[in-house]
Amino acid sequence: MAEVAALVRMSGIGKRYGGVHACREIDFTLGAGEVHALLGENGAGKSTLMKILSGDVTDYDGRIELDGEPVTFAGPTDAQARGIAMIHQELDLVPGLSVADNIFLGRELRTPWRTVDRRRMEREARALLERSGVHLDPRRPVGELRVGEQQLVTIAKAISLDARVLIMDEPTSALTTTEVERLFVVIRELRRSGVGIVYISHRMEEIAQVADRATVLRNGQFVTSFDPRKLTTAEVVEAMVGRPVQTMFTTPETATGDELLRVENLAIKPRRPRPGRRDPDGISLSVRAGEIVGLAGLLGAGRTELLETLYGVAPGGARSGRIVLQGKEIQPRGPRHALSHGIGFVPEDRRASGLVLFHSILANTVVSSLPAYGRLGVIARRLERAASIRMADRLRLKFGRLQDDVGTLSGGNQQKVVFARMLLTEPKLLLLDEPTRGVDIGAKAEIYRLLGELAGQGIGVLLASSELPELVGVCDRVVVLRDGRDVASFSTADSGEGDLLAAAMGESAVFEEVGGPQ
């Protein structure tokens, strides 16, 4: 670990929210041209520490030095003016504005007549995006983009600030392996030009690849600092969690039963084609009872669209092919219809489409299964509480009281609430879209354990994921999608991540457009 001249030195940083210490006496340094990974479970204090550095949080203990000079920031704009930029985990983009408008938001380029210079903004946005290896039309509204594409836009935006310190809070959570590779190329380039980068991620293998140094926080305190190439994943996880964790990426082999779901040559001709959306274009696959089937594919391969079609929430269009559930053909008509047929769905973005964050854990848990707790439309509180607590115990939900807002829970526990809600509907088939995104490692392990348990009870699972280790470790079989078609199917017993990746990319090379305009 070479000593680098400190660009940023934070010492004795403390921050309390009410009585809870989010950060306590943390020292943190970042050198110019250094990539410093910050690790820890959700709630360990990583985000708070970085919000302090980026001027988001201005009321804290301790001191910050920039180039050896003590500094205090009045707010994020002030910090940005001093060269500190942050890519937030929650993508702070304006959905109605175009990609270019978002990148230059608040510092729009002007013509000599002081009007907005659209053409120059679009040109520069395109160049910025291409530098991060993305081909996106800068005129497209951000709201139309998939989560991963939005993430790439925020990254481009942050790079455009020419910051000396760049903080990336889980920049890759929605990216596929190829895109992550491209991002790493950009990161290495920035590092060479002397930018200091703080890299927050839950993905251990990324940190080993890209970081020069890693610091682990736990419960708001510094635990250890190490060279990420020298420690094993198990050791790092142990430092984060504070106890040894058994191997995570395994679910017990379960005997699979009869065929539960069969999709035959499913294709949708959308009424109004939307750019960046990849509707099923001839997909066949099957899921047996007790089987966990993975859906692999690059961003824009059509995984989410397939799950949405099966759940009946995809935008309308002419459907061809067959969807057969337990031997009977069904026409998915919508969530109520799907749920009544025993199909449950855990959406990709739990904050936007999964939960009402400011409603209670209880209300969020029981909302799909309300008729079970009452008669004549009147709810028996005792029954819904009992059901809720039963699920919380089963999923090992960490919470204070059932009436607490679900938004107060960590990401992993929020996701467990979405699972609990679906399990209360007693599904036969679960459709999961990136169920462990933004979930800390402990909760991840518990979700995997749960999936194994569900399979053991004969529930079929269709799991779309961008994380190859997850697919290989958790699934019995993985179906690879490309351009809305199934292109390969692997048994995970005799194939690895490399096979999946190769199939997902197909002959279209690494720099092929992904999800771009057609």
Add this chain to the structure above:
Amino acid sequence: MTNAQDKPVAAERSVEVVGEPTAIAESSGGVVATLFRFQSVFGLLAVFVAAIIFSPRRDGAILFVSADNLANVVRAVSEIGIIAVGMTFVILIGGIDLSVGAVLGLAAVGSAVLMVESDWGLLPSVVLVLAVGLVFGALQGIATAMIGIQSFIVTLAGLQIARGLARIWSDGQGIAIAYGNGPHEAPDSFAILGERTFGGLVPIPVLIFAVVAVAAVMFLRVSAFSRHLYAVGGNEKAARLSGVPVVRVKVAVFAICGLLAALAGIVHAVQLNQGSPNDGQGYELDAIAAVVIGGTSLAGGRGSVAGTVAGALLLGVLNNILALNNIDSNIQLLIKGLVIVAAAALQRLRPTS
């Protein structure tokens, strides 16, 4: 939100990060949270106390707290109150209903025309008028939920349509209601609604308001439908993906709001002994003000009918005490506006958990 779960389980379930500091944070947060949660009730108390202090006195008696005056306060509040209960439902699902004042006018006209000009009996008249309100609301709900037009626009149009219908129905005239058994006289039983008091103290319109309010509070507390309603207001997409019948919820909520506006129109007709197509102008804004003062979020998913009732009473007490002191009506408007802003500002200070 759907508040009040019982406490005992809470103690056993405190998992992880307990410790001293958290406990302190919770208790202090608890007090503050409670203050904010019942903000409108405390506001009402404050205004009530202020009203007593500033009330004019006659022979040493405080005029404001005289039985007659208090009855007047609640009587004046009852129409807006009934409308505001329906408005609370609509705002809870993240919508707005600008048509309620016009629907009130339509219902008042309808009551007068049916009973006076068409010589209908009390019951059929009331049932038909309520049905008109219900259907009118449901149609607005359908336009919002199924076609996807924003409720602000749908009900802005609804406002015009209801006013137009009221003018057509009454030939643009106010229709006075006389009572008796002869032709072109409304049944005496209708007058009872307006004149009689319950137990010699509570005017019948107030009783109707109270029944509506209590029913709404109970409904929001125990019904499965209310969970769906809050979920739709909190996050419509999440609600839909969870299997909540979003369209049905929206249509039902607008129908309820229309029904209650029609009920308020009947109460209005009987209190004024007339039905005029111009009745209820601007009532929608007073109802929205009551809902906002009551702490219901215009963004949807958060709020309560109890708060709205307190908000409506607060406005009523305020109006009354200003009138008792002969404050210029223009100044009254200023003060009302400031109170609304203050209530909304207080909500911004509410600690977010």
